[in-house]
Amino acid sequence: MSFIQAFKMAVKSIRSNKVRSFLTMLGVIIGVSSVIAAVGFAQGSTKSITDTISSMGTNLIQVNIMGRNSNRNVTYNQIKKFSEENSVDIAAVAPQSNSSATVKYGTNTRNTSVLGTSPDYQEIRSVYAQQGRFLIQNDLEGMQKVAVIGTAVVNDLFEGTNPIGEKVKINGQLFTVVGILEEKDGGQDEGADDIVIIPVTVAQRLFRSGTIRNFSIQATGPETVESAMKKLEEFLAKTYKDSDAFRVFNQAEMLENLDSMTGTMTAVLAGIAAISLIVGGIGIMNIMLVSVTERTREIGIRKAIGAKRKNILTQFLIEAIILTGFGGILGVAIGLSIIHFIIGGFELVPEVYSIPWVMISFGISLGVGVTFGLFPAYKAASLNPIEALRSE
Amino acid sequence: MIEIRNMSKIYRIGDVEVMALNNVSLDIEQHEFVSIVGPSGSGKSTLMNMIGCLDVPSCGEYYLDGMLVSGLSDDQLANIRNHKIGFIFQGFNLLQKLNAVENVELPLIYQGSSARERYERSVEALKLVGLGDRIHHKPTELSGGQQQRVAIARALVGNPPIILADEPTGNLDSKSGKDIIYMLKELHSTGNTIILITHDNDIAMEAGRIVRIQDGQINEDRMVG
Ligand SMILES: Nc1ncnc2c1ncn2[C@@H]1O[C@H](COP(=O)(O)OP(=O)(O)OP(=O)(O)O)[C@@H](O)[C@H]1O
Ligand SMILES: [Mg+2]
Numbered sequence: 001m002s003f004i005q006a007f008k009m010a011v012k013s014i015r016s017n018k019v020r021s022f023l024t025m026l027g028v029i030i031g032v033s034s035v036i037a038a039v040g041f042a043q044g045s046t047k048s049i050t051d052t053i054s055s056m057g058t059n060l061i062q063v064n065i066m067g068r069n070s071n072r073n074v075t076y077n078q079i080k081k082f083s084e085e086n087s088v089d090i091a092a093v094a095p096q097s098n099s100s101a102t103v104k105y106g107t108n109t110r111n112t113s114v115l116g117t118s119p120d121y122q123e124i125r126s127v128y129a130q131q132g133r134f135l136i137q138n139d140l141e142g143m144q145k146v147a148v149i150g151t152a153v154v155n156d157l158f159e160g161t162n163p164i165g166e167k168v169k170i171n172g173q174l175f176t177v178v179g180i181l182e183e184k185d186g187g188q189d190e191g192a193d194d195i196v197i198i199p200v201t202v203a204q205r206l207f208r209s210g211t212i213r214n215f216s217i218q219a220t221g222p223e224t225v226e227s228a229m230k231k232l233e234e235f236l237a238k239t240y241k242d243s244d245a246f247r248v249f250n251q252a253e254m255l256e257n258l259d260s261m262t263g264t265m266t267a268v269l270a271g272i273a274a275i276s277l278i279v280g281g282i283g284i285m286n287i288m289l290v291s292v293t294e295r296t297r298e299i300g301i302r303k304a305i306g307a308k309r310k311n312i313l314t315q316f317l318i319e320a321i322i323l324t325g326f327g328g329i330l331g332v333a334i335g336l337s338i339i340h341f342i343i344g345g346f347e348l349v350p351e352v353y354s355i356p357w358v359m360i361s362f363g364i365s366l367g368v369g370v371t372f373g374l375f376p377a378y379k380a381a382s383l384n385p386i387e388a389l390r391s392e
Numbered sequence: 393m394i395e396i397r398n399m400s401k402i403y404r405i406g407d408v409e410v411m412a413l414n415n416v417s418l419d420i421e422q423h424e425f426v427s428i429v430g431p432s433g434s435g436k437s438t439l440m441n442m443i444g445c446l447d448v449p450s451c452g453e454y455y456l457d458g459m460l461v462s463g464l465s466d467d468q469l470a471n472i473r474n475h476k477i478g479f480i481f482q483g484f485n486l487l488q489k490l491n492a493v494e495n496v497e498l499p500l501i502y503q504g505s506s507a508r509e510r511y512e513r514s515v516e517a518l519k520l521v522g523l524g525d526r527i528h529h530k531p532t533e534l535s536g537g538q539q540q541r542v543a544i545a546r547a548l549v550g551n552p553p554i555i556l557a558d559e560p561t562g563n564l565d566s567k568s569g570k571d572i573i574y575m576l577k578e579l580h581s582t583g584n585t586i587i588l589i590t591h592d593n594d595i596a597m598e599a600g601r602i603v604r605i606q607d608g609q610i611n612e613d614r615m616v617g
Contacts (some may be wrong), residue, residue: 005501016489301485304446305546306474306502308467385473386447389485 010318025327031280032331035273035361040339042269044349046262089228094121096214104169105157116203132179148179152194281368292376300388312381320373394420399452412438414608427596430605478547480557517545537568
């Protein structure tokens with residue numbers, strides 16, 4: 001009996017048992033598609049978090065001052081001077097003085113966050129002006145009341161008029177708008193675009209805050225991040241004499257913490273995926289076992305009229321491969337569609353497609369289908385024809 | 393061509409032993425037409441299954457064309473069933489999912505014939521048993537007599553020298569039964585060896601030889617006609 005003949009026979013058998021064939025495929029489809037979708041969701045979530053952190057720049061060091069000891073404070077100028085002395089390791093420093101304030105244009109008002117910083121901020125945090133300009137050194141030294149505003153503020157206050165050159169009131173003081181920031185997250189309220197940037201020196205006076213608690217510092221390269229951090233820590237320790245009064249950290253550390261977090265998440269979802277694969281697998285086993293028991297009589301008849309054991313096995317093997325293979329392909333298609341149309345369509349997380357998991361889930365289903373399609377058939381084909389014929 | 397020596401078949405169910413065949417010896421020559429008769433449960437089907445290489449005896453020897461059957465491998469037995477024996481079962485044993493012509497061509501599939509040859513020979517065999525107009529019917533769409541005739545077509549399509557028929561007329565009316573016996577006689581006249589199990593004495597008398605079985609033993613073996 002030729003392979004083509006065995007193939008035709010298997011196809012005929014699949015087509016003449018539509019319900020059984022469908023149920024077998026369903027097990028595979030559920031197993032494969034749920035694994036692919038679950039892993040896709042896990043990896044998408046991970047990606048969205050790491051993307052956010054990476055977008056902050058790779059050589060970024062963050063310094064937070066927590067000490068309350070106000071007579072022994074590190075000023076922006078001291079840190080700037082220290083950085084210039086250590087220009088081998090430190091490329092730039094930007095102070096961050098964060099407050100919230102009421103911004104008024106004509107009769108429109110808005111509460112937003114106001115950041116006082118220096119020109120270096122745009123390089124360090126990749127925040128650029130799309131129109132007009134960013135802060136310049138003269139603004140800081142001359143205490144210029146200028147503001148660079150985010151798109152959320154533009155949309156809310158200006159209603160179509162070009163903001164450049166217009167005057168806004170921040171906590172009652174007049175500022176000239178000199179630039180508009182590039183949009184970061186779609187102009188959402190309370191997002192990265194809901195911000196007004198002014199010179200740090202102006203901010204300190206406006207909000208009467210002497211101490212600047214946050215600094216963004218850029219190392220000269222990924223390899224100098226560590227030594228820059230060490231030097232900063234020594235420098236700050238000298239001033240504060242208390243290592244709890246400040247914190248120096250870097251996004252590599254954040255990424256490490258994140259790795260363990262997303263690792264847990266991936267493990268949980270992989271667990272869910274494994275369970276669905278097992279459930280699907282048991283479904284396949286059940287149907288295969290039931291159908292072969294049901295078909296022992298068929299095997300008996302075939303053997304009685306001259307089928308050899310290998311003819312029977314070839315037929316059942318091909319049936320199992322077609323069913324689980326076809327089910328697997330459908331499962332892959334459905335799983336990828338879930339990622340594309342549901343996870344991606346509703347922008348839950350970025351779309352991530354994992355080829356290894358597609359292959360793993362497909363391979364396992366195929367393995368389970370073939371094993372449990374073939375093993376009972378093997379047992380039935382080893383009976384003598386009369387024993388097989390007697391089974392009901 | 394068939395030599396059976398001291399063959400026994402014992403079924404053991406729990407502590408009870410059933411001697412379905414008890415020390416049976418039987419020779420059947422080529423081109424014979426033999427009827428096997430006997431009461432229900434006497435061991436007729438058991439003997440027939442041994443002759444058809446479907447089952448293995450508990451003890452004793454069976455030579456088919458001089459070959460010791462118990463020494464053959466599974467595949468060699470499959471070959472013998474495929475080429476030498478046409479078996480008509482007591483309960484048809486057709487594949488319910490396949491139509492008449494697909495059922496009939498099964499032995500040819502395992503012989504490795506081409507699709508075209510299989511189809512032609514199967515249709516021819518179905519025409520021979522008077523079912524030329526039912527070739528695409530499934531077993532469930534055929535009457536009992538028609539199903540039995542599909543089973544006969546399947547038994548003879550591969551031109552096996554030996555035809556074994558286990559009560560082919562058992563659940564048929566006497567007219568259909570006679571048709572089937574007529575077909576078997578036709579096959580006999582074209583050179584086949586026929587072994588027929590029946591309960592019906594009139595039908596048994598159509599054969600050239602009657603073997604009577606009782607309690608797993610042959611208690612009569614005579615020529616007729
Ligand atoms: N698989 C089996 N297990 C146990 N006992 C069996 C089995 N097959 C047959 N027998 C027993 O062997 C004896 C002979 O059975 P067999 O089928 O050969 O009878 P038979 O002559 O063909 O009867 P019938 O005319 O009713 O078909 C019976 O007593 C039966 O109960
Ligand atoms: Mg019987």
